[in-house]
Amino acid sequence: MSISLEKVSYIYEDNSDIKKPALIDVDLEIGEGEFIGIIGHTGSGKSTLIQHLNGLMEPTKGRVYFEGKNIHAEDYNIKSLRGKVGLCFQYPEHQLFETTILEDVCFGPMNFGASKEEAEEAAKEALKDVGISEELFGKSPFELSGGQKRRVAIAGILAMKPEYFILDEPTAGLDPEGRVQLLELLKCLNQEQGITIILVSHSMEDIASYVDRMIVMNRGRLEFDGDKEEVFSHQEELEQMGLSVPFFRHLANDLKEKGFPVEGEILTLEDAKRAILKTLKKEQTYD
């Protein structure tokens, strides 16, 4: 039960017949229940990669399998795949169109064959999950604030009850509070409902504190794929690609250089706190 990519390449062709490779020989396996972060520079192929996961784009070369079946085979029902692999694009609030919030969220499930009642039930649940209160359900989505619109749009995908949920920069343009709320929601969906989350982000801090596995894209190639601790240990290579490592990893390195020994892989504030306290206690016992 997984999505797997086998030697997938994708080449963009524009009008002047210039060919630009956006993905080159990508091999990838995404299992159930994972929490994956995808990072990469602008134009590294992240967006192209995620659009291959639900069949919106067809690879120029290579194959994409869902649960062992080739999704671009002639008899494959690609629409049902899109119900199982939910994809939320950047600025999803730009896709809202219905007259009321509830109807907009119902749109997805009804496209996948849910009855009006089922869709409404799923929509209400999804809206509750993202923290939209019930008195807003009958309002027009265009009356909401930016952050609320974002959450409604995300609920629109969530109501389809996807098994895999891909989000492209969902926190872009949100305030710090909205950011944390959204990431906590994703964490909760992953842990309590077992939904696989694939998060594309520019924020190393978000990636460091939430995901388990990390995928690094660079110029269309999959450069690293592994546990976040392992991937962040390639600090130099990451910096060469124009990516950074989380702030607290830098801090730990600096402390070590200055002669203050902190142990273990430090990526988040929590890690740093624990390690520093540990070292301080040790020093006290030596004194």
Added chain:
Amino acid sequence: MIKDITIGQYYRSDSILHRLDPRVKLAGTLIFVITLFFSKSSLTYAASLLFLALMIGLSTVPLSFIVRGLKAVGVILLFSVVINIFFIPGEAIVHFGVIRITKEGVVTAVYLGTRLVMLVLGTSLMTFTTTPNELTDGLEKSLGFLKLIKIPVHEIAMMMSIALRFIPILTEELDKIMKAQTARGVDFKNGSFLHRMKSMVPIVVPLFVAAVRRANDLALAMESRCYHGGEGRTKMKPLKYCRRDLLAYLFLALFLALMIYLGFFCPIGR
């Protein structure tokens, strides 16, 4: 699908045609189109064709790229040709039940088809070799005399260049919205006509919202940079004629003279 429409696009290159002043190209296109409409003899057609072929050759735009633009007007072209073949009365060459194909019909259809093709190719050649900004600059300058009768030429040119500038932006926006709604299970390709029409709603509404949002942002950006219309406004790249432009005008004048001679005074080829 969208990328197949090459009409109105700019093709980056560095040919003599690309470097010409846009006013020359506007005049050239105008002369070409007008003479094409007055063409009645096969000789004038031949001259127009020659002129067009020469221009295409000079433009260095690949022929395959130019011809792709015809696809978009293919239906209209086919329709008008077919109508002419079947409905022009005259000497019948094929008679089959109610279907009658006349000699006059075929001749008119061939002329009309060539004329339409040349019209599309000729005008799109101008947009292939002129950026939208140059084009509106050229229009603004050539129509500047209309200011005397209180027509806001600058404002109209500005609106035109903004409209042109928005086409690629909205195309991109459309592409994004279509993908986002496909991911939510909209099916554009299958289903009845009514069903497909209905599936346009989730595309069109966000597209309109996007257009209004963009327009609003742009208006704000222009105002915050103190845009106040054309009065006293100078250009970063003012249009200036140079030698090749004059030569091109001379060539156009010769072409026009030739067309007038062939069309009205030449005794052969009618």
